Amino acid sequence: MTASKMRGRIGYAAGLFGWVALPYLAGSVLSWQTFGAGIGPAFFPPAGVTVAAMLLNRRSLWPVIVAAIVVAELAVDLRYGAGLGTSAGFALANSVEPLVGAALVLAWCKGPPDLRERADLARFVGGAMVLGPLVGGVIAGVTTAITTGTWSVIEILHWWAGDGVGVLLIGGPILLWRFQFRLLRARMLETVLVLVAMAGLTVVSFRLGIPPALFLLPVMAWAALRLDMIGAVLCGGALAFTANSMANAGYTTFESLDLRAPGQLAIAQVFIAVVVIVAMLTAQEAAGRVTAVQQRQTERRERARLETLANLGQLLSCALTQNQIGDAVLGQVINDAGAQALAVALVNDDGTALDWLAMGGYPNFAAYQFHESVALDESTAATDAVRTGEPVVIRTVAEYRRRYPDNAKWMVASGGAAVVSWPLTAGGKAIGALVLAWADTQPLDTAQLAYTSAVGTMIGQALVRARVYADEHARAAVLQAAVLPTSPAAIPGMDVGVSYEPADVEQGLGGDWYDALELPHGQTYLTVGDVVGHGLPAVEDMAQLRSAGRALAFQGLAPAQLLVALNTFTRQASNGKFATMAVAVLDPATATLAYASAGHPPPVLRRAGTGTVIRLAGAHGPVLGPVERAWYREGHIEVCDGDILVMYTDGLIERRGQDIESGMARVQQLVAQWSGDEPLPAACRQLTQTLAPPPRDDDVCVVAVRFGAIDVNGSADR
Secondary structure (H helix, E strand, C coil), X not given: CCHHHHHHHHHHHHHHHHHXXXXXXHHHHHHHHHCCCCCCCCCCCHHHHHHHHHHHCCHHHHHHHHHHHHXXXXXXXXXXXXXXXXXXXXXXXXXXXXXXXXXXXXXXXXXXXCCCCHHHHHHHHHHHHHHHHHHHHHHHHHHHHHHHCCCCHHHHHHHHHHHHHHHHHHHHHHHHHHXXXXXXXXXXXXXXXXXXXXXXXXXXXXXXXXCHHHHHHHHHHHHHHHHHHHHHHXXXXXXHHHHHHHHHXXXXXXXXXXXXXXXXXXXXXXXXXXXXXXXXXXXXXHHHHHHHHHHHHHHXXXXXXXXXXXXXXXXXXXXXXXXXHHHHHHXXXXXXXXXXXXXXXXXXXXXXXXXXXXXXXXXXXXXXXXXXXXXXXXXXXXXXXXXXXXXXXXXXXXXXXXXXXXXXXHHHHCCCCEEEEEEEEECCEEEEEEEEEECCCCCCCHHHHHHHHHHHHHHHHHHHHHXXXXXXXXXXXXXHHHHCCCCCCCCCCEEEEEEEECCCCCCXXXXXXXXXXXXXXXXXXXXXXXXXXXXXXXXHHHHHHHHHHHXXXXXXXXXXXXXXXXXXXXXXXXXXXXXXXXXXXXXXXXXXXXXXXXXXXXXXXXXXXXXXXXECCCCCCCCECCCCCCCCCCEEEECCCCCEEEEECHHHCCECCECHHHHHHHHHHHHHCCCCCCCHHHHHHHHHHHHCCCCCCCCEEEEEEEECCECCCCCECC
């Protein structure tokens, strides 16, 4: 270990010691002075600090936490007159308690608990709140018995209840903070009002002797429904702090019970814990129902977007002029995307300005302001997208005002709140921009942007077709070059090689395609496909399927789900009416490759360690297009550093007089002969030349991917 890493670990340990010891000291002093009612702590917040610290840190740091507990406990106990033996016993009890609670919760939850999940909440309550404090209470009871010579179950109950409620009301918010603090920040005033209302009503209830549930449960329910679980537990914390302070001042609500004061205080803590847990369960139920509604809404939006893409694909496939393209986009996209306004702009022949091809949804005065063209050197969302080749995404009016202060007045006057300007490209060069505007603030999440990207890709493809439609070969060539690069884009942590050889060598046109695309969260989308036919219709189908596949992959669909959605798209939007396709998605978080096939030859995987070649034939389904409500099987396989995935189209293995099985076996044999570290582009070309030399009857596309290192946590080495 280097000196710098050692210093970093020592510094972190020292910081952890301070973060545990200081709150422990403060909470202990508060417990003795404010929550003791003259008989010792009834509500012990440090119990929540210590167990949360252990749950959120690796076990090798637990000795640091125990040291902080011992130092702080001895300091406080000795300060308040406890003997050294008693102080040592209490330090042992408060050290063993979080160790037992954290160890049980981690074992049951397989890691730090997510209290938003009902099962994890139950495990947290059972391990950290019940069993851990119970063990601590028994040790403290033994310590007290040795010191005083008397044994008392009430004292154990007193300790257990005070520490248990401390775990719930202090440890709970700490564990929930990383998941839900944004909700509190968004509703800061409401949070403060709820906490103040809870504290105030608790004081009133104790002073007037009114049953606390009468006032407190409605406030707790409001906190649970509006502020989720963290609001409920914080509200419970306000209740516990206030109720125990009132008890310390001589006001109690359980004096009618035939119990000594420690027992009454313990029952009060149990009452608080039950109220809070019920509120947390209420919050879980409410959150679950809200999530279900949101999921249904999201599914409806995604279905509508897929239908829009299919319809737009049909319309654009028939549009042969720029005006027809503009009309199709205005008629299909503006409402289905949810946007209130839309504009399509193209770079003029001189390359100096953007000319508006189509514009709809804008107020007349705003449309008139930009009715002709905009110089490319002006600072606007559309021109920036064209100049940089990158989308411009603006979610609020304030953000628009910061970026484009000169045009903000038109944004405000037209009632706009969010804008996306997406570059329209051909051959890697921006030729225009698609602008969508919303009257309401938008999240502009991955799904919305993926939809916009797919629309922009379709518009770009249609514009390319419109510019060269008089010459079929030129149109097909430009379209294929626009959507099918000659070499794959670089993907961190992967080595990708491609060989693409069309059957028509002179024109270079075909329906085979491939894609290698980095997805959000580090995943990678890999595919090869083949549409029926050659020439312009095949290239059009290839372009639409490749773009639609990209959009679906960006939405996070698994391979089998992606093929189901693409099957519907193929039936509605393709010329040939069917295609084959193999899809694979690498998830570095699990080092797992998910794959599926729609009537396509199965990929093969060469293992780096043994050189063994595996045929991934366990996931298959019908070809895309002809089958309604098609279903596809999905396979999964773990991959390792240096493994090579080879995907190919049927032109590599189909020969007159040779069955397909022989061709696939020949692919496995040749890939098995690879050394494992050869340049993949050259290896793909050699495979093509060996198995499918010219003249060819069909297009051939071969993609080979060598996976980078996968670390112990399952993340790709990037």
